[in-house]
Amino acid sequence: MSEVKDKVPADYSANNIQVLEGLEAVRKRPAMYIGDVGVKGLHHLVWEVVDNSIDEALGGYCDDIKVSVLEDNSIEVIDNGRGIPTDMHEKEKRSALEVVMTVLHAGGKFDKNTYKVSGGLHGVGVSCVNALSEMLHVTVYRDGKMFEQEYERGGPKYPVRVVGDSDRKGTTVRFLPDKQIFPITEYNYETIATRLRELSFLNPGIRITLTDLRDKDEQGEAKHEVFFSQGGLREFVEYIDSTREKLIAQPIYIESDKGEIPIQVAMSYNTSYTENLVSYVNNINTHEGGTHVAGFRRALTRTLKAYADKSGLLEKVKLDISGDDFREGLTSVISVKVAEPQFEGQTKTKLGNSDVMGAVDAAVGEVLQYYLEEHPREAKLIVNKVILAAQARHAARKAREMVQRKNVLSGTGLPGKLADCSSTDPSICELYLVEGDSAGGSAKQGRNRNFQAILPLRGKILNVEKAQEHRIYDNEEIKNMITALGVTFGTPEDEKGLNMNKLRYHKIIIMTDADVDGSHIRTLILTFFFRYMKDLIENGYVYIALPPLYLVKKGREERYCWTEEEREAIVKELAAGGKEDSVGVQRYKGLGEMNPEQLWSTTMDPSKRSLKQVSIESAAEADHLFSMLMGDEVAPRREFIEKNAKYARVDI
Template sequence: MSEKEEEKLDRGDYSASNIQVLEGLEAVRKRPAMYIGDIGIKGLHHLVYEVVDNSIDEALAGHCDTIGVYINEDNSITVEDNGRGIPVDYHEKEKKSALEVVMTVLHAGGKFDKDTYKVSGGLHGVGVSCVNALSTDLKVEVHRKGKIYQQEYKIGKPSYPVKEVGDTDRTGTIVTFMPDKSIFQESVYNYNTLVARLRELAFLNKKIRLTITDKRTKDEEGNFISDSFYSEGGLREFVEFLDESRERLIEDTIYMEGEKNGIPVEVAMVYNTSYSENIHSYVNNINTHEGGTHLSGFRRGLTRTLKKYAEESGALSKLKFDINGDDFREGLTTVISVNVAEPQFEGQTKTKLGNSEVMGAVDQAVSEMLANYLEEHPKDARQIVQKVILAATARHAARKAREMVQRKNVMSGSGLPGKLADCSEKDASQCEIYLVEGDSAGGTAKQGRDRKFQAIMPLRGKILNVEKAMHHKIFENEEIKNIYTALGVRVGTEEDSKALDTSKLRYHKVIIMCDADVDGSHIETLILTFFFRHMKELIEGGNIYIATPPLYLVKKGNQSEYCWTDLQRDQAVERMKGNGKESSVGVQRYKGLGEMNAEQLWSTTMNPEFRTLRQVGIDSAAEADRIFSMLMGDEVPPRREFIEKNAKYAKVDV
């Protein structure tokens, strides 16, 4: 030990008193993001998933077939199932009821006993106790062996011992909890977010009924809004649901379910005429966005089997360049689901599977499934191979187009688009770029911005609909080329021709700013589709935002107030009328950014002190994939149905 270190210890700077021991659930409240991912809207919804996961575990063990979720009027959540009910008998080691142990002790639960649950989702046994720790109030009711048992908690601490409160002729568990508003940045549950997850769980777990009821909202007939999900066909139905708005390349869904090397594997895949690859992977019902060994196994099995078939058929003999893995996956929608007894996940939020043995199991399963299908369906096999050759040709053209863009950038000095008004700051973490609809609004934004850290990039008209375009066409589109160049990102590596290199990203905030009308919404959706399909890494990295210009300016004399919603407008009008007296209050509806001058645009939409930015995230990659393909694809009926169902969430100018 050095003299300085000894001197520091002698001064008493660091001693046993500095070591903080967090008991029980205190650790969860101290660092909630470590346990549930974050304390924003995702973390709030994650609480529901953790409780539902416990019920799903009961279903996977064969003891439950119905799960109900209720959003209560006060925004608390109730989850109930018809499983066996959490045990309530005395736990010898902990000297209390097993129910209290499960609800208050981290890493406690049946999922650690392999005889109780072969596989399980959730956060390795910390799930329901985490929910308890992060709730101001939680009540659990257990129906078991003819009796009803109950216990309530305040911030994870029991209000009383487990008690018997009645008789019952059913079994199951009912958990009601109120998230702690002092911890979560958001406290209002989004019905559609929960619907997407429950639908997903129904597809992933055949023959289990999941229902959701929103007691905050009633329909025209006075009934609570509700949805029910049940799947007989599992993943086969899942990919058909995801692909309902795309044109099929082959009629059949390629499907397999079985066990390989002791690992249950289920895979369903369909080929369509689109140019995007959509692969969704799950482990024990957990969506692994970053993939992992199961995804690698799928890709390896698919590429090897299809390439062998294509070579043996002689279809590749005239091709003048190599085919790679990307080409086999263009126009492919796939869902892979594996159940692993002891999954090893990389990262706290479980987004990448690390078990090496899973790769071989999935590879083998996919190879067998595909080889059999190609042999039995020669006509479909030929169409798939033709699609692969077309994809390879387009990729080759796209690479040339990309190289032309990148070469042009190098030759023209800075290489930045002429329309870009850049900022002076060079630290990308301090910089933001506004992608602005139209040259006119772009000009106003250039005048109103803070030149130090805000860059402006006007976009002329509607950008290309990438959902229906081949890859080389995307790189030939002027507006899209300008976005790539301005952001400083590059596309394509030796391993993956579509991979995005964000190491030289020039702005950490990319803000989409469009008019608040129907055309503006359409352009916004086109831009978001482009980012979702070709720069998803920026969405996942939290770099993409949407600006929210005001909808109204309410004026009376020298008084004026900007409003972003109809409710704010009505309240402002009432305030300005004052005491119910008749008075002339003017309301201006902003349909376009061009209706504001530079100072107004700055103060309402661009000034970091007062503006509201909506960060773009992905709650469910599968649901986002489905919605983008529906909104931007060729099929009209599903789009019309979606718009009609969601019209209440949007404002449409007629």
């Protein structure tokens, strides 16, 4: 356990809490504050509360955080930090605790003396959670006392009150998301676990416990996990790469606190063909990168190239070597702490501070140069990997150009198997990627020809996790997908980058059978999109169709069911107290078993269908999952299947 500073500084009091504006707009326009009111926004409430505890940990005042999902889907977060100040706020004439919980942009994060570095820099966090909760109850342990206040949809039910003496320190927040705001209020355990695991790697020495009281075993024990990392980013890289074959035995670790920007980088090489870089600023995942990523890449390319030239390893190489080649098979995690970060980009997750680039460049360059000189064997392995990457990149470029040239030469460039739609407006057009010619035939007949296109896929596409890039463009099904979508490869910033200027559909729907083969084909397609067309996922264009599993019949009444629970309930309902064996149940094992009308009404009609949108909450977790499911290592895949077997349906 890390050492925790025991005394509360005299300057952390009500006067540190600065008030900027009220809460009125949050309930009217919640998406402006938490992104959306869907599942992502629902989980964002948890991050806001946990981030307050993490900020205490960053200051050295907290080393234990407990997160619980309670039976009613409320969330409880307990920390052993200093406790939110409860004394009177001079300007507001009420307890600072009430100000923090009920006033937007009120918090200690604006006071540099209170928090040197903070993830929650906008001060909207916990007050937004309060505004969007049916109920929120906060308990503060501080100054030898136990304080509490309860709120309903942001409004306090009574003034902050003392409810007893206590020698504890810290804050407990319990909240229940408001059903008037959120259509779905059920929390996903794995989503929360992924974020807490990430935070434990980013903040070594902090113990974070997750408990799910909704999920108990036969002995009544609730599901729980403890996330604790002593090795920090080194362990994070090893976790991401745990299902891959290592090229070097130990991660390279870089740490610098020169100047005012603490920098941590861990990096390792594996035998795969993809780069996986994850970056953070003050524990915030910077999906779009920024100046810290640019500084890292610049230092990596310069230092590795200088070493390779100096050692003569590139003398016989006739090809030009680019920055991409130095990053093939590289897994890296970058974490910087910036006192006043400037975020930009589409989702405000791109760091813009120009001084960070130079700081990261200098720190990485210095340590990496020393590492290469001290580890000549590993350095040679890395440079040889770079040379192979350059050769493969040239072959891949020729293969991509060949696919794109054939499209131009063939006129429309569209594959013959594609049944296109008549509309040319991408914003309303949908492309169904359908498993098998039989289901493809039903889908072609049942669809709305105006805006729905069908591309049948024969068999299983290539597993791109195990193939070099140039091999991918030889696969007929992958070529058909690329040409049907209208995308090309190569942007001014990145020769591998996806160019979506001529993307023909803004809904790409994967429709496979509800069996083991169908799940495998869906995972193969998703792996290809994740590795080579991630922009499609990040723009929200990729969906999974949800065909029904059962048709339940009694007489002329027919009902479709998507889950076992639904089937059981409808069978009972149609039996109406009689014998359940009088009710007919048809299990759909394949899409081809449905006629065109059934496929349309259950799976393709926008007014009735259910689609699951594919998103990437955590790039690090997604990379780990895809490499584990589709890679060479059998043991982790078997463990995953056994752990998740109760969620899967297998038909033999």
